[in-house]
Amino acid sequence: MPPEVVYPPRCMSHTAPATNCYAKENAQLRAAFHWPSPTRTSAWDITRMNADKTFTILDKEQLIPGQTSKLVVSAPQIALKAKPGNFVILRIAEKGERIPLTIADTDPEAGTITMVYLVMGKSTAMLDELDKGDEILDLCGPLGKPTHISTEAGTVVCVGGGTGVAAMHHIAKGHHRAGNKVVAVIGARSKDLLLFERELGQFCDKVLIATNDGSAGVQGFVTGVLQDYLENESDIGEVVAVGPVPMMAAVAETTRPFEVKTTVSLNSIMLDGIGMCGACRVTVAGDTRFACVDGPEFDGHEVDFTELSNRLAAFKTMEQAAHDHYCKCKCDD
Numbered sequence: 001m002p003p004e005v006v007y008p009p010r011c012m013s014h015t016a017p018a019t020n021c022y023a024k025e026n027a028q029l030r031a032a033f034h035w036p037s038p039t040r041t042s043a044w045d046i047t048r049m050n051a052d053k054t055f056t057i058l059d060k061e062q063l064i065p066g067q068t069s070k071l072v073v074s075a076p077q078i079a080l081k082a083k084p085g086n087f088v089i090l091r092i093a094e095k096g097e098r099i100p101l102t103i104a105d106t107d108p109e110a111g112t113i114t115m116v117y118l119v120m121g122k123s124t125a126m127l128d129e130l131d132k133g134d135e136i137l138d139l140c141g142p143l144g145k146p147t148h149i150s151t152e153a154g155t156v157v158c159v160g161g162g163t164g165v166a167a168m169h170h171i172a173k174g175h176h177r178a179g180n181k182v183v184a185v186i187g188a189r190s191k192d193l194l195l196f197e198r199e200l201g202q203f204c205d206k207v208l209i210a211t212n213d214g215s216a217g218v219q220g221f222v223t224g225v226l227q228d229y230l231e232n233e234s235d236i237g238e239v240v241a242v243g244p245v246p247m248m249a250a251v252a253e254t255t256r257p258f259e260v261k262t263t264v265s266l267n268s269i270m271l272d273g274i275g276m277c278g279a280c281r282v283t284v285a286g287d288t289r290f291a292c293v294d295g296p297e298f299d300g301h302e303v304d305f306t307e308l309s310n311r312l313a314a315f316k317t318m319e320q321a322a323h324d325h326y327c328k329c330k331c332d333d
């Protein structure tokens, strides 16, 4: 059995302990992904060669001040090809880290894509410094397998938590366009932190809400609302869940006794996003799968959520150090 290799999420040359230097490994990874190869064209090269050359931010809206923002970015080629479930990976500086973000919406006619991000650490804090009119250095996509949308799914219950509601919105829209009945279940700590309630209300058959403090909808978690719905309604063809890992794990456990197909969208750590580095490995039904190319959507009843949580937390100390360093000097080293 080969030893488990956990790649760092990004270049950690400034924060890694000397005995555990990821810098060389990361330089090799970066070289592999950026080096123009005569025999192999990476998705990054493709983006630069034949797709959009500039990615201008056309609109920015703070959905939750200081925490969550929505960007509308000019990316005509990606807007044309993107489907629900796809994501992009962007960089905002030459030495910058790659940030995977789900495509929350597209407007092929206007040539734009919409992304919603939560400020988590250094890179999303840097992204948040950009404003309307600024350029994103590069943006690769659409990546990942699109959502499987059947025209005969019956009722599809789409559950979203936190920023995941934005990603879920695009999937829900896809099911609605395919003629399925769509019920959205969204949750947040309180009413003012709810996202996309209005947008979902425009096409969903129902929007059910759960807030921890009871300031909107039912007091409690989305899983409570989902449990009620499963107990009282028949003809539920599928449940889709997008949000924090513990929420998706809880949704999968809620639906398991009802034997309802449950799809989750995994946000494992990603580097290249094109299946070469192995950073995004997840275990599904006992097999190793790469979330970037085999997913990001998988059968929620088969995902090893404990392993996923552990892998997501593997670089916490370094991420914190990088964020603290950035907050102090605002440099992108």
Ligand SMILES: Cc1cc2nc3c(=O)[nH]c(=O)nc-3n(C[C@H](O)[C@H](O)[C@H](O)COP(=O)(O)OP(=O)(O)OC[C@H]3O[C@@H](n4cnc5c(N)ncnc54)[C@H](O)[C@@H]3O)c2cc1C
Pocket: 009, 087, 097, 098, 099, 100, 101, 102, 103, 115, 116, 117, 118, 119, 120, 121, 122, 123, 124, 125, 163, 166, 167, 266, 267, 268, 269, 270, 271, 296, 312, 313, 315, 316, 319, 320, 323
């Ligand atoms: C397919 C996919 C779609 C995503 N869509 C969205 C989205 O629509 N909106 C949104 O707010 N976030 C999304 N994320 C998560 C987002 O990429 C991370 O929050 C972001 O990269 C954090 O970077 P940071 O430097 O700000 O934080 P850091 O301090 O570097 O990390 C904070 C936490 O973010 C996660 N993270 C860090 N690096 C990565 C990485 N390279 N890939 C994935 N997760 C990472 C880890 O859990 C980490 O503990 C998505 C992730 C994936 C894989």
Ligand code: FES
Pocket: 269, 270, 271, 272, 273, 274, 275, 276, 277, 278, 279, 280, 281, 290, 291, 292, 293
């Ligand atoms: S991110 Fe590298 S293989 Fe998936």
